[in-house]
Amino acid sequence: QVQLVESGGALVQAGGSLRLSCAASGRSFATLIVAWFRQVPGQERDFVACLSWSTGNTAYADSVRGRFTISRDNAENTVYLQMDSLRPDDTAKYYCAARNGMIRTRHHEYGEWGQGTQVTVSL
Numbered sequence: 238q239v240q241l242v243e244s245g246g247a248l249v250q251a252g253g254s255l256r257l258s259c260a261a262s263g264r265s266f267a268t269l270i271v272a273w274f275r276q277v278p279g280q281e282r283d284f285v286a287c288l289s290w291s292t293g294n295t296a297y298a299d300s301v302r303g304r305f306t307i308s309r310d311n312a313e314n315t316v317y318l319q320m321d322s323l324r325p326d327d328t329a330k331y332y333c334a335a336r337n338g339m340i341r342t343r344h345h346e347y348g349e350w351g352q353g354t355q356v357t358v359s360l
Contacts, residue, residue: 238263238349239261239262239263239264239266239269239335239349240261240263241259241260241261241334241335241350241351242262242333242352243258243259243331243332243333243351243353244354245257245258245354246330246355246356246357247356247357248357248358248359249323249358249359250358250359250360251324251358251359251360252322253323254320254321254322254323255356256317256318256320257273257317257318257320257331257333257354257356258315258316259271259273259315259316259317259318259333259351260314261315261316261335262314265314266290266335267290267291268290268337269290269336269337270287270288270290270336270338270339270341271287271288271290271307271316271334271335272284272285272286272333272334272335272336272347273286273318273331273332273333273334274331274344274347275327275329275330275331275332275356276329276330276332276353277329281344282332283329284342284344285298285301285305285318285331286298286301286305286307287340287341288307288309288316289340290309295307296340296342298342304321304322304323305318305320305321306319306321318331320356323358324358325359325360327358328356329355329356330353330354330355330356331353331354331355332350332351332352332353333350333351334349334350334351335347335349336348336349
């Protein structure tokens with residue numbers, strides 16, 4: 238089992254940038270798919286981006302492609318989400334998640350979750 242801890246959420250103005258971090262403990266990310274999801278109260282948890290630790294392959298939601306970048310730090314066992322050109326509709330709680338196997342984009346396909354970090358984008 239892996240424990241996931243997110244950090245980096247904040248209040249930022251539209252057009253600004255943030256970098257979220259997801260640190261793993263308990264086991265290595267080495268064989269995992271690590272993903273970021275986001276959720277607004279009353280709505281479903283939506284896929285944002287994911288990365289295959291072993292291959293480096295990535296996937297992005299259409300709404301963030303070209304603005305967000307997912308990356309990893311092998312030494313720190315950490316996955317990052319660089320968020321640029323932020324918009325008010327990016328406001329949400331962002332969650333890190335992990336699963337074994339292949340890249341998937343639906344939240345119910347992930348079994349390991351962090352507690353989330355809040356991102357708020359103001360006009």
